[in-house]
Structure formats: structure tokens, C-alpha cells
Amino acid sequence: MSGSKVVDFQYQFTSKNLTSTLTVPVTIPSPQSASDLVGRLINAHNLPCYVEEDLKTKLEEFVTDQTNKLYDENAEKALQRLKNGDISIDDVVSKWNKAFTEEVKCYAKPEAVTEEQVFSEVYHSLIHSPALDTLLNLEHTYALTIEDLIQQRDKDLEHLDERQREEMEDAMKNAGTKYTDAQVNQLAQRHIDNSQLISGKWSSELSNLKDTQKREFREWVLKVHEDTQSPSKSTSYLNRVRALSSSLPEAAENERGASSIRMEESFTIHLGAQMKTTHNLRLLCTDVLDLCRHKAHTVGGMLIPQPQRLQTAMSLYSNDLCAMIMMVDNRLNSYTGLKREFARVCEQSTDFHFPDLEQQFAIIEQELALASEYRQQNKHTDDADKASLKSSSSTSSEEKNNGLRAGDFYLTKHSNLSEVHVVFHLVADDGKKASESVKSSDISSRHPVILSIRNIIKLCFRYDINTLTIPLLLSNEMTEEMTIPWCQKRVELMFKCVKGFMMEMAAYGGYKSRNIQFLVPPGISEDMFSGISSMLQTIFRLSNPVVIK
Numbered sequence: 001m002s003g004s005k006v007v008d009f010q011y012q013f014t015s016k017n018l019t020s021t022l023t024v025p026v027t028i029p030s031p032q033s034a035s036d037l038v039g040r041l042i043n044a045h046n047l048p049c050y051v052e053e054d055l056k057t058k059l060e061e062f063v064t065d066q067t068n069k070l071y072d073e074n075a076e077k078a079l080q081r082l083k084n085g086d087i088s089i090d091d092v093v094s095k096w097n098k099a100f101t102e103e104v105k106c107y108a109k110p111e112a113v114t115e116e117q118v119f120s121e122v123y124h125s126l127i128h129s130p131a132l133d134t135l136l137n138l139e140h141t142y143a144l145t146i147e148d149l150i151q152q153r154d155k156d157l158e159h160l161d162e163r164q165r166e167e168m169e170d171a172m173k174n175a176g177t178k179y180t181d182a183q184v185n186q187l188a189q190r191h192i193d194n195s196q197l198i199s200g201k202w203s204s205e206l207s208n209l210k211d212t213q214k215r216e217f218r219e220w221v222l223k224v225h226e227d228t229q230s231p232s233k234s235t236s237y238l239n240r241v242r243a244l245s246s247s248l249p250e251a252a253e254n255e256r257g258a259s260s261i262r263m264e265e266s267f268t269i270h271l272g273a274q275m276k277t278t279h280n281l282r283l284l285c286t287d288v289l290d291l292c293r294h295k296a297h298t299v300g301g302m303l304i305p306q307p308q309r310l311q312t313a314m315s316l317y318s319n320d321l322c323a324m325i326m327m328v329d330n331r332l333n334s335y336t337g338l339k340r341e342f343a344r345v346c347e348q349s350t351d352f353h354f355p356d357l358e359q360q361f362a363i364i365e366q367e368l369a370l371a372s373e374y375r376q377q378n379k380h381t382d383d384a385d386k387a388s389l390k391s392s393s394s395t396s397s398e399e400k401n402n403g404l405r406a407g408d409f410y411l412t413k414h415s416n417l418s419e420v421h422v423v424f425h426l427v428a429d430d431g432k433k434a435s436e437s438v439k440s441s442d443i444s445s446r447h448p449v450i451l452s453i454r455n456i457i458k459l460c461f462r463y464d465i466n467t468l469t470i471p472l473l474l475s476n477e478m479t480e481e482m483t484i485p486w487c488q489k490r491v492e493l494m495f496k497c498v499k500g501f502m503m504e505m506a507a508y509g510g511y512k513s514r515n516i517q518f519l520v521p522p523g524i525s526e527d528m529f530s531g532i533s534s535m536l537q538t539i540f541r542l543s544n545p546v547v548i549k
Contacts, residue, residue, distance in 0.1 A: 006027055007066050009025055009026045013047070013054075022041070022045060028070050029063075029070065035056060037059060038055050038056045041055065047417045069329050081327050083472070084452070101334025119218060119221070122221055123353070125225060126224060126228075127313055127316070146210065146348060149205065150206070150347065150348065153205075156202065157195075157198065157199065157202070161195075163212065164191040166196070167191070168188065170189065171183070171184050172184070188223050189261070205349075207457055210350040225285075229432055235447065262285055263529050266280065266282045267280070267536065267540065269540040279516065280515045280517050282516070282517040283472075283518050284517060284518065285519075285521070286336070286522060286525055288324065289342060290418075291324055291419045292417040292423075292513075293419060308418055315421075319464040321422060321464055322419060322421050322422070322465070322466075323422035323423065323468050324423055324468070325426050325453065325456060325468070325469065326342065326476070327426055327474060330360060332368065338476050339425075342423075343357055345417070346414065353415040354414060355411065364412075368410075371403060396420065408427045408428055409456065422465060423455050426453070428449055430475060439475070439479070441490075450493075450494075450497055453497070453498070453501070456468070457505055458501075467515040468516055469519050472489075472491060472519060473521065474494070478521050487528060488535070491535055492535060492539070495535060518536070520532065
């Protein structure tokens with residue numbers, strides 16, 4: 001089919017008792033509306049204003065008529081090519097079939113339902129049924145099995161490390177007499193090989209156990225759901241639930257472990273000028289991993305699900321998700337520091353709904369390579385990237401291989417944590433400039449980490465994450481430089497920034513109520529905590545109750 005063509009449009013009008021004819025070329029199909037073209041013609045040819053409506057009507061009729069003629073001509077040419085054999089009928093049919101199936105809904109193929117979608121719907125239905133307690137207890141039973149295996153692994157590796165340490169100490173003491181340098185090197189290499197062998201053996205055993213648990217758990221969930229859907233199998237459903245419930249040990253109330261006490265305060269605020277939105281703010285002082293760990297409450301040796309875990313499980317497949325921000329370094333691994341502790345928490349139980357942490361890291365690493373390549377290609381568009389061009393080639397190579405810098409974040413999904421479904425791993429510091437470190441007291445609202453918090457809040461508003469935990473000091477722990485003035489300045493900055501971000505992003509969430517938790521690390525004094533609470537009430541507009549006397 002040919003493209004467009006240019007046709008002369010003629011229009012006669014009367015001005016000062018004189019009849020004039022306007023002839024202008026018009027492209028068919030017209031790339032602009034008739035109103036725009038009329039306005040341009042009036043301005044270009046000084047036409048009287050009273051001809052505007054008539055000119056618009058005549059021009060629309062002309063464009064419509066010529067467009068139909070062009071389509072008819074193109075159709076005749078296409079049919080003639082088809083008759084001459086220049087076009088294959090099969091190709092035409094294939095293109096029309098593709099166009100209808102991809103563009104017209106009633107002709108489109110039905111979307112295939114995956115096993116993950118089926119399981120998510122079944123689990124959501126079952127977690128809101130009388131089988132709720134049994135389902136959670138089954139998860140905890142599996143978690144205890146994993147915990148036992150991890151304890152065996154840790155004891156085995158600890159015993160191996162102790163034995164190797166004694167052997168190496170003996171070799172070093174007798175170096176040059178009983179052992180030669182080559183023998184010491186061989187011993188060290190043998191220790192490394194044995195450690196890798198034992199670690200690999202336990203990793204394989206742990207992975208196999210989790211795969212087995214995941215398969216058994218899914219089969220049990222699907223079978224119970226199938227029984228609930230059939231009235232004739234309702235007795236079978238009850239028997240399954242009772243059988244599993246009766247196998248769980250019971251104990252007296254005094255066997256429950258005491259939960260740890262943490263400082264916290266809650267507030268209700270209003271944001272917005274004309275259309276006000278109510279949000280819930282919470283200030284709490286605790287370790288960030290306390291939101292992930294399952295509390296050590298037991299009854300007869302059986303872990304008791306707490307209300308937080310119950311709420312997390314019930315809202316897993318819903319529009320009310322929970323997330324937290326965890327400050328990390330610029331290395332995508334779980335080998336050191338807080339990341340290692342977080343990985344151990346995730347390892348304590350099987351995730352029945354999402355890939356484990358290492359698998360998610362592998363997927364993120366693949367995406368990170370693409371992001372790094374895109375960043376290298378578009379570095380001229382960013383002032384910071386322009387400055388990095390002046391650095392040494394070794395630094396440039398390191399950035400290219402690493403790809404993570406301060407302000408970058410990646411997220412992982414979890415169903416086996418206590419109070420969160422999504423964890424945003426926010427890179428706090430890449431170690432390049434001390435003045436840009438989050439530990440500096442001079443950071444502003446334009447700091448990359450704070451701008452990333454804005455993007456995280458935007459994601460939460462757009463994707464039904466209604467509860468977000470933000471590290472108020474941008475740190476996971478208290479350090480020496482965090483003096484009282486430093487904390488006050490940082491808290492004021494964070495409160496004002498988060499308030500502005502929430503007001504800015506309200507349009508994305510349809511003015512829905514949100515829950516924001518400001519987390520301060522343990523070790524802060526009660527006076528400082530009270531000061532932060534007072535500052536929150538000053539910066540945010542609290543919802544004061546009306547007292548009727």
C-alpha cells in the first residue's frame with residue numbers, strides 16, 4: 001500500500017465585496033487536525049475571521065473525501081497485485097490473523113494460567129478459611145526441621161574449623177622441623193578443599209530438604225482446597241486438618257517465651273491541602289532484622305505463630321503488602337555484616353512462594369549487567385557521570401564491573417519473614433567520596449540515597465505496598481559520629497523529605513491511607529527517642545480528636 005499524497009484544496013470567500021479563491025496543498029491523510037490547519041491558514045493569508053467556521057467545514061469534508069479516495073486507490077492497487085500474484089494470499093491471511101488476535105480482545109487467545117497463579121489463588125483462599133491455624137502450624141513444623149538441620153550443619157562446620165585450626169597451629173609450631181614449608185602449604189590447601197567439600201554437602205542437603213518441603217506443602221494445600229470445593233469430600237477435608245492439628249504438641253501458657261520490649265509510638269496524620277489523606281506513622285526503636293525474624297515463642301517445643309506472622313501470611317496475595325528498606329553496601333552478595341545475618345534469617349525456613357535469596361540475587365545480577373551497560377552508554381546525560389569520566393581507568397573499570405553506586409537499590413520478595421513481604425536493599429555508601437557518605441552531617445535532600453527513598457515510596461504507592469519501614473538515620477546501627485546535633489539534623493531532614501515525597505506521590509495511590517514506620521537503631525537513649533517523637537509531631541500535621549463537652 002502506498003503512503004500519502006498531496007492534493008490542492010480550493011476555497012472561495014468574499015471579502016470587501018470581492019470574491020477570492022484560496023488554493024493550498026493539503027497532505028492526505030492529513031497529519032494534523034482541521035482546526036490546526038485552519039488557524040494556520042487564517043494567520044498566513046490574513047483571512048477574515050467570519051470565514052473560519054465555513055473554511056473548517058469545507059476543509060473537513062475535503063480531507064474526508066480525499067482520504068477515502070486514497071484508501072480506495074490503495075485497495076484497488078493491492079487487489080490488483082494480489083490478482084497478478086505479486087502478493088501471497090497466505091501472507092495476507094497470516095497478517096490479518098495476527099492483527100485480529102493481537103489487537104481485538106474477542107479474537108485473542110485466552111491467557112494461559114500458570115501453576116504459580118493457581119497456587120497463589122488456592123493459598124489465598126485457604127489462608128482465609130478455618131484451615132488457617134493448621135496451615136501456619138504446618139509451615140512452622142517445616143521450619144523446625146530446617147532449623148535442626150542448620151544447627152547440625154553449624155556444629156559440623158564448627159568442629160571442622162576447630163580441628164583444622166589445631167592442625168594448623170601444630171604445623172606452624174613445628175615448621176622447619178616436623179613440617180616443611182611445602183607440607184604446610186599442602187595442609188592449608190587440604191583444609192580449604194575439605195571445608196568446601198563439607199559446605200557443599202550441607203548446602204546440597206539443605207537445598208534438597210527445602211525442595212521436598214515445598215513440593216509436599218504445595219501438594220497438601222492443593223489437596224485440601226480440592227476437598228473444600230466438593231461437598232462429598234468435606235469430611236476428608238476436616239480429617240486432614242484435624243490430623244495435622246492433633247499431631248502438633250500442646251503445652252501450658254507459661255511455656256511461652258517473653259517477647260522483647262521495644263520503644264515505639266504511633267501517630268495519625270493528615271496530608272494535603274484541599275483533599276486531605278489520613279496516614280498512620282509509627283516511630284519504633286529496634287533492630288531492622290527484628291522485622292524479619294520469627295520470634296522465639298514456643299509451646300511444647302512448637303513455634304507459635306504471632307499476630308504479626310498471621311497478618312503477613314493473610315496479606316501475602318493482597319493489595320496490602322509490607323516492605324522495609326535495608327541499608328547495604330555496593331556488593332551484591334550476602335557474605336558479610338548485616339547482609340549475612342539477613343541471609344541466615346531467610347535460610348531458617350523454606351520460602352514456599354518465591355525463589356530463595358541466592359536465586360533472586362542471581363536474577364538481579366543478570367539485570368544489573370544490563371543496567372550497567374545502559375548506564376555506560378548514557379553517562380553523558382548525567383552530571384555525576386560526566387565527572388566520573390575524569391577518574392582513572394581503573395575506577396572506570398571497577399564501576400563497569402560492579403554497577404552499584406550510592407543510591408541504587410534492588411528488591412527481594414519473601415513469604416517466610418515475620419512482618420515484611422518485600423525488602424528494598426538500598427546502597428548507602430560506595431566508598432568513593434567521604435563528603436557524599438550518608439554518615440556526613442552535610443547531606444541534603446538531593447543526596448542519591450534520599451532521592452532513591454523517593455523512588456521507593458513511589459513504587460510503594462503504585463504497587464499496593466501500604467506499609468513501608470524507613471531507617472530514619474539512614475543507618476542500621478548507632479556509631480560514634482551520631483551525636484545529638486547530628487541525629488537532630490538528620491531526623492529533621494528525613495521527616496521533611498518523606499512528608500514531601502508522600503504529598504507528591506499521593507496521586508499515584510489514589511489518596512489511599514498508608515502506614516510509614518520510621519525505624520531508629522537500638523542503642524538510642526530514651527531522651528533522644530522522645531525528642532524525635534516531638535519533632536515528628538511538629539513537622540507532620542497530627543489528627544486531633546474533637547472533644548464535645
